[in-house]
Amino acid sequence: MRRFPILLFALFALSFTVQAEVKDVYDFDTRAEEQRYQNLIAELRCPKCQNNNIADSNSAISQDMRDEVYRMMKNGASNEEIVDALVSRFGEFVQYKPPVDRRTILLWAFPAIAVIGGFLVVVGVVMRSRQREQQGETLSQEDKRKAERILAGESDESAKG
Amino acid sequence: MYPELGQLALILALLLAVLLSVVPLVGALTGRDSLQAFARPLASGMFVFTGLAFAILAHAFLVDDFSVAYVANNSNSMLPWYYKFSAVWGGHEGSLLLWALMLSGWTLAVTIFSRKLPSVMISQVLSVLGMIAVGFFLFVIITSNPFDRLLPNIPADGRDLNPLLQDIGLIMHPPMLYMGYVGFSVAFAFAIAALINGRLDAAWARWSRPWTTVAWAFLTVGIALGSWWAYYELGWGGWWFWDPVENASLLPWLSGTALMHSLAVTEKRGVFKSWTVLLAIVSFALSLLGTFLVRSGVLTSVHAFASDPERGSFLLMLLGITVVASLVLYAFRAPVVHVRSRYGSLSREVFLLFNNVLLVSATALVGIGTLYPLVLDYLEMGKLSIGEPFFNTTFSPLAVATGLLLGVGIFSRWKKTDGGWLARKLLWPLALSTAITAAVMIGYGGFTPWAFLGVFTAVWVTVATFWDIWDKSSSRNGRLYGLRRQSRSYWGMVLGHLGVAMVMAGATIVSNYGIERDVRMQPGDSAMVGDYRIVFTDIGQREGPNYTSEYGSFDVYLDGKQVSELHPEKRNYTVGMSMMTEADIDAGLFRDVFVAIGERISDEAWAIRVQYKPLVRWLWLGALVMALGGFLAIADKRYRIRVNKEKEAKVIQPDASGKTAEVTS
Amino acid sequence: MKRLFLFLPLIVAIAVGVFLFAGIGKDPTRLESVLIGKPVPEFSLESLNDPERRLDTSLLKGEVSLLNVWAEWCPSCWDEHKYLMRLSKDKGVRIVGLNYKDEREAAFRFLNQLGNPYETIIFDPKGKLGFDLGVYGAPETFVIDADGVVQYRHVGVVNQKVWEQELLPVINKAKGNS
Structure with a gap:
């Protein structure tokens, strides 16, 4: 475990030499910061072209928004603060990740609801088929009558309820 | 003169389609063989006239007949001939004609x-296919005639094809995609026919299966081509944007x-019929919905055609009639099945049911994520964007769960x-995968948890698949004999699942270990991206056939050795005055190195986007492998033999279905 | 009873259809400004004509005004200008200009050629105020009431139709309130 800090230092030094050879368009002290910046601009939508995030868009407004994200990051703003600042100017439209609130709770919860619901239905089908089989094995009086009905070609809808 | 002939051919095709949708159906309902016999010639005629219309439009493009409005809007005399040809489906009207051509092609194939x-x-x-036609x-x-003329003011030259579409990817992408979309109409038609005459049985499932599989395989290729095209042509190195289209x-x-898997259960065990038939209807309805979304302009998207409320309303009406009619039929005619067979809680059919739960949840999730902004806007609750971050957090768990289940299900x-x-069986494969x-x-x-899960799922599917091949191929006559004894549909399944694993591996690795730098x-x-050193050597100008371009030269080194x-x-298309970024990619089986030129920052310097994309090719290769599996599966002998021995099969059916389930309505 | 469940897909399909139908003909790219109902963001910028003069939000208080974002490099602004000239002359509405990410000489060239409909022009070469206003592409036009509160934003060219159907009703309402 002792070696860990040294490793970390080596990693740092490495990333530093990497940075030194050519400047990034937006210069960051660490790779982590740069990655954070890249993730952030990939989650913001360009209000002008509307089909791109601001990382990919060539429009002037995306340029300005990237500048603002960079400026705020340099000033130590958190991701939420940066997104809020842009949302307060351009609207909720610019965030590709919809906020979790009253309107969107259904959206966010949907996958869980669908999977759990579907899972329960399948379990229900399996349980039922097993129940019926057990009933069939014990063959109660009623089941015998039912079996007779079925053999006679009648519907057994009533048994289902 | 020719365009008017094309118009005439379209109208004749329409008339034949009307006859096709009425005559054989009446014959089937009244039991008159003479009327049923019209089905084949009518279908062939419909195909011939649609083909003629398509050929005439293609001819107009190739000879630069700018008196045709559609040609003038989507072509230019300077365009190379192959783009002139692919421009036939480069716009709304022509791509619809392609749709119609494929629909009559599928009908002919049936x-x-x-x-x-x-x-x-x-x-x-x-007849059902005729109605759709x-x-x-x-x-x-009515709304999108590709043969409309610009008379008497014929433009001297065309407005050129959108430069984004001047590309091999576009030549191939829409035809493949439409083959898939339209192909689901066959499974749909089988489902409707089965509902009408109450013959939802194992035989119906067996007839539907190859059609579904082949449509699915085309759709797979189409989607993969679209993703590949977006990757190299849109210039940002992304391969999936979760764009509405x-x-x-x-x-x-x-x-x-989901339908393919559910059909397998219905064919093998005669169960889940109502569910399967619903999936067949839904799959085609979703194909139509896709067409509507792209062409109506209700959603903002990269590749949306120019929006036109009239066309949107017409398409929605078509979609509405098709979906409402078929679902009403479904609601009244689908069997309410009382399952009498025992489902072992770990039987293959139960695993396939879970597979369907996950796949249908995923379908619904994508659908809701796409339409939710529309709904909120309608309810005046604001304009939201639902994009990659949302789908990454919600879709990925479903994909992982599906993959994990797949491995067990095998x-x-x-x-x-x-x-x-x-449990004992899974132990070793699990250990090996880990x-x-x-x-x-x-x-x-x-290490990141998501990377681990994604890679593990891909590996798990692969290991399980090969383990199963090993188990299945053991034979007294030697392993080679055992391998050869497996059916083509088994190998199709193997390829399908391996393809899924490849896509998962590619998606996980490239999103977690890819490097992007501006x-x-x-x-x-020179700049480093991953282990690669990229040296900017030169920038220059050159002339293309219909554009001028500024190009950069970059040398790529790995460990001091030049690799490419x-x-x-950056192209400037002269006619449309549009700028295009053309990235250049050093492609490899295990990694791509991607370089694109961005803005000019100063007189000397440029913003350059360099990317290292490990395993990105596996996304598309995986999709191809999947599709190959689909094509292999339909080449199975079983389908041919059963077709030849139809009479024999008929005798078997009632027995096979009666054994497992009872239908009451 | 069980058959009722089979109607479920139909109900879902119809519900989706209603929303799709409602979406036809609407422009999905249209964005409402988030600043509506909020005061114009604080700023301190030079006047285009007089570099010595500093302008701030007090400029936009006291009467209802149109704030028009324009630039010489923006082709649609050239199209729009003729109508703005008419508005300032015939309709007697106060128009304040926001010269957005432009150069002074270019802006003067533009005005000399086409005329000046603006009462005052805010010079915003860096697009600072534009950014705070959420401007994403010139031309854009804001209706600002007498208290300096944003009432409406129109993105794109202002013409007869936009004036009559969108801007005028908002202006009349803003005038009625104050």
Whole structure:
């Protein structure tokens, strides 16, 4: 475990030499910061072209928004603060990740609801088929009558309820 | 003169479609063979006239007939001939004509490959296809006629094809995609015919299966081509944007995948009929929904056609009639099945049910994510964007769960699987997968929970698949004999699942270990991306056939050795005055190095985007492998033999279905 | 009873259809400004004509005004200008200009050629105020009431139709309130 800090230092030094050879368009002290910046601009939508995030868009407004994200990051703003600042100017439209609130709770919860619901239905089908089989094995009086009905070609809808 | 002939051919095709949708159906319902016999010639005629219309439009493009409005809007005399040809489907009107051509092509294919099916069934299927064709021919002729003329003011030259579309990817992408979309109409028609005459049985499932599989395979290729095209042509190195139009193509793919698996259960065990038939209807409905979303302009998207409320309303009407009519039919005619067979809790059919739960949840998730902004906007609750971050957090868990389940399901048996046996069976493959995943993690250097899960799932599916091949191929006559004894549909399944694993591996690795940098470079500078050193050597100008371009020269080095030279461009298309970024890519089986030129920052320096994309090719290769599996599966002998021995099969059916389930309505 | 469940897909399909139908003909790219109902963001910028003069939000208080974002490099602004000239002359509405990411000489060239409909022009070469206003592409036009509160934003060219159907009703309402 002792070696860990040294490793970390080596990693740092490495990333530093990497940075030194050519400047990034937006210069960051660490790779982590740069990655954070890249993730952030990939989650913001360009209000002008509307089909791109601001990382990919060539429009002037995306340029300005990237500048603002960079400026705020340099000033130590958190991701939420940066997104809020842009949302307060351009609207909720610019965030590709919809906020979790009253309107969107259904959206966010949907996958869980669908999977759990579907899972329960399948379990229900399996349980039922097993129940019926057990009933069939014990063959109660009623089941015998039912079996007779079925053999006679009648519907057994009533048994289902 | 020719364009008017094209118009005439379209109208004749419409008339034949009207006859096709009425005559054989009446014949089937009244039991008159003479009327049913019209189905085949009508279907062939419809195809011939649609083909003629398409050929005439293509001719207009190739000879630069700018008196045709559609040609003038989508072509230019300077365009190379192959782009002139692909421009036929580069705009709204022509792509619809392609849709119609494919629909009549599929209809013709049904007449050819289903000769041995009962005449009543085939007449109904062809009539349903005829009805769909009527809708689309009306749509083309009334709202989107590609043969409209610009008379008397014929433009001297055309407005050129959108530069984004001047590309091999576009030549191939829409035809493949439409083959898939339209192909689901056959499964749909079989489902409707079966609902009409109450013959939802194992035989119906067997007839539907190859059609579904082949449509699905085309759709897979189409989606993959679209993703590949976006990757190199849109210039940002992304391969999936969760754009509404992409989602629209993913919807029928997901439900079609569910349908293929559910059809397998219905064929083998005669159960889940109501569910299967619903999936067949839904898959085609989603194909139509995709067409509507792309062409109505209700959603903002990259590749949306120019929006036109009239066309949107017409398409929605078509969609509405098709979906409402078929779902009403479904609600009244689908069997309410009382399952009498025992489902072992770990039987293969139960695993396939879970597979359907996950795939249908995924379908619904993508659908809701795509339409939610529309709904909120309608309710005046604000304008939201739902994009990649949302789908990454919600879709990925479903994909992982599906993959994990897939691996387990491969070992399961029909009817009944012993729990203890299955657990022991899974032990070694699980251990092996964990070991391989750990090795991959170490190889790529960096652990994140999502990367681990994604890679593990891909490895798990692969290991389970090969393990199963090993088990199945053991034979007294030697392993080679055992391997050869497996059916083509088994190998199709194997390829399908391996393809899924490849896509998962590619998606996980490239999103977790890919590197993107936006650097400021001038000629002479070099930048590192991953282990690759990229040297900017030169920038220059050149002339293309219909554009001028500024190109950069970049040398790519790995460990001091040059591996490639890249020439990304910024093109200026003269006619449309549009700028295009053409990235250049050093492609490899295990990694891509991607360089694109961005803005000019100063007189000397440029913003250059350099990317290292490990395993990105596996996304598309995986999709191809999947599709190959689909094509292999339909080449199975079983389908041919059964077709030849139709009479024999008929005798078997009632027995096979009666044994497992009872229908009451 | 069980058959009722089979109607479920139909109900879902119809519900989706209603929303799709409602979406036809609407422009999905249209964005409402988030600043509506909020005061114009604080700023301190030079006047285009007089570099010595500093302008701030007090400029936009006291009467209802149109704030028009324009630039010489923006082709649609050239199209729009003729109508703005008419508005300032015939309709007697106060128009304040926001010269957005432009150069002074270019802006003067533009005005000399086409005329000046603006009462005052805010010079915003860096696009600072534009950014705070959420401007994403010139031309854009804001209706600002007498209290300096944003009432409406129109993105794109102002013409007869936009004036009559969108801007005028908002202006009349803003005038009625104050």
